[in-house]
Amino acid sequence: MRTKVKDIMTAEVVTVGEDTAFKEVAGTLLSNRVSAVPVVDRDAHVVGIVSEADLMRKEEFQDEYKQPWKVRLRHRLSPEGAHPAGKAEALTAADxxxxxxxxxxxxxxxxxAARQMDEFGVKRLVVTAADGSLCGVVSRADLLKVFVRSDAELVEEVRHDVLGRYLWVDTSDVRVSAEQGVVTLGGAIGRHSDAEIAARLTRRVDGVVDVVNELEWQQDDLRTRHARTA
Incomplete structure (x- = not known):
C-alpha cells in the first residue's frame, strides 16, 4: 500500500568525485540542469553533496576575502568549517x-523521507544502499508524485489492497469511488468495526486526500463492545 522511495526517486544521477575542481563542479550543475550533485569516493560510496548554495559562497564572500584580517577574524570566532565563508576558499568538491x-x-x-526532509530542513535526500553506494536522489518535487495519482489508480488500489487483501471479511457489497483524490466508501459491510478499519486503511493509501465513509453495517459491534466495558 505504501509507496517506497525507490518508486519515485531519480535513479540516473550525475555525480562528482572528491577531487573534482570547483569550475568542473559548477559546469556539471549547469550542463545537467540540476541544483546539487552527490560527491562519491573511489569506491562509489557517497561522502557528501554539493549544491548551488555551496558554490555561491565564493561569490558571496569574494570582497571579504580580499581583506585577510577579516578572514582571520572569522576563523577565530567560528570553529573550523562551521561558517559558510570557509567554503569561499574551496578548490575541490571535497572542500x-x-x-x-x-x-x-x-x-x-x-x-x-518526507519527515526526514522536514526535520532537517533539506530539499533532497541521497538514496543509498546498505553499503553506502548511490542508488538515486529523492527531492521534495518527487514526493508530490504520490498526490497526482489518478482517481482510477486510487480506486483500484483500495479495491485490490484494502478490500481484497487487508480486510479478511466479505467486501462484495462495498462500493469505491474517487474524485480529486477524495475516496468515498459506500454500500454495506458486516460489522461497524470493519467499516472503520476500511476507512482507516484507505486513508493510508498514498495519494488519498480524504475519505468519505458512507458504509452501512449489519452489526454494531462497537456499541456492544462499549456496553460490555461500561
Whole structure:
C-alpha cells in the first residue's frame, strides 16, 4: 500500500568525485540542469553533496576575502568549517561539500523521507544502499508524485489492497469511488468495526486526500463492545 522511495526517486544521477575542481563542479550543475550533485569516493560510496548554495559562497564572500584580517577574524570566532565563508576558499568538491549527507534507503516509505526532509530542513535526500553506494536522489518535487495519482489508480488500489487483501471479511457489497483524490466508501459491510478499519486503511493509501465513509453495517459491534466495558 505504501509507496517506497525507490518508486519515485531519480535513479540516473550525475555525480562528482572528491577531487573534482570547483569550475568542473559548477559546469556539471549547469550542463545537467540540476541544483546539487552527490560527491562519491573511489569506491562509489557517497561522502557528501554539493549544491548551488555551496558554490555561491565564493561569490558571496569574494570582497571579504580580499581583506585577510577579516578572514582571520572569522576563523577565530567560528570553529573550523562551521561558517559558510570557509567554503569561499574551496578548490575541490571535497572542500565544497556538505558532509555527512542526509540519506535514506530505497525501501523506506515516502512518508519517512518526507519527515526526514522536514526535520532537517533539506530539499533532497541521497538514496543509498546498505553499503553506502548511490542508488538515486529523492527531492521534495518527487514526493508530490504520490498526490497526482489518478482517481482510477486510487480506486483500484483500495479495491485490490484494502478490500481484497487487508480486510479478511466479505467486501462484495462495498462500493469505491474517487474524485480529486477524495475516496468515498459506500454500500454495506458486516460489522461497524470493519467499516472503520476500511476507512482507516484507505486513508493510508498514498495519494488519498480524504475519505468519505458512507458504509452501512449489519452489526454494531462497537456499541456492544462499549456496553460490555461500561
Amino acid at each position: 565544497l561539500m556538505t558532509a555527512p549527507v542526509r540519506t535514506v534507503g530505497p525501501e523506506a516509505p515516502v512518508a519517512a
